[in-house]
Amino acid sequence: MNTEINASAGMKGGCLCGAIRYEVTTAPAMAGFCYCESCRKLSGSGHAFHALVPEEAIQISGNVRGYEWKSDSGNTVITSFCPTCGSPLFGKSSGMPGMVTFRVASLDLPATISPQMAVYTKRLQPWDHLDPTLPAFKEMPPMPQEG
Ligand SMILES: [Zn+2]
Numbered sequence: 001m002n003t004e005i006n007a008s009a010g011m012k013g014g015c016l017c018g019a020i021r022y023e024v025t026t027a028p029a030m031a032g033f034c035y036c037e038s039c040r041k042l043s044g045s046g047h048a049f050h051a052l053v054p055e056e057a058i059q060i061s062g063n064v065r066g067y068e069w070k071s072d073s074g075n076t077v078i079t080s081f082c083p084t085c086g087s088p089l090f091g092k093s094s095g096m097p098g099m100v101t102f103r104v105a106s107l108d109l110p111a112t113i114s115p116q117m118a119v120y121t122k123r124l125q126p127w128d129h130l131d132p133t134l135p136a137f138k139e140m141p142p143m144p145q146e147g
């Protein structure tokens with residue numbers, strides 16, 4: 001085992017019915033709440049909690065079904081869910097090649113990940129909550145510049 005991987009590596013999760021199981025072998029590069037309209041509809045709640053990892057750091061067993069759609073920013077997004085119970089699980093965006101998001105709420109021990117930020121807070125619903133201690137962005141945060 002790589003001792004540099006922190007306590008949130010080796011996370012396991014899955015859908016409600018158990019047909020899809022997955023394991024994440026590295027700590028997420030980023031984790032945060034998204035309050036956007038798509039996440040609201042896809043989650044059936046006020047926001048979704050996504051964590052971002054490289055594709056090779058997630059092992060999935062079972063066959064997910066994908067739904068492809070266009071985000072506000074024009075990226076093609078594929079949201080994957082369990083075809084039996086409908087639990088939303090993963091997301092991929094053409095804007096972030098090689099990376100995949102998973103729903104923190106689908107982990108067996110979801111408390112192992114803490115959110116780092118909240119995005120699309122302009123869509124916050126009056127009945128939902130926004131943690132005032134989290135860095136919040138009205139839409140997406142500015143992209144970090146590489147190099
Ligand atoms: Zn399922």
Ligand SMILES: [Zn+2]
Pocket residue numbers: 034035036037038039040048120
């Ligand atoms: Zn969203």
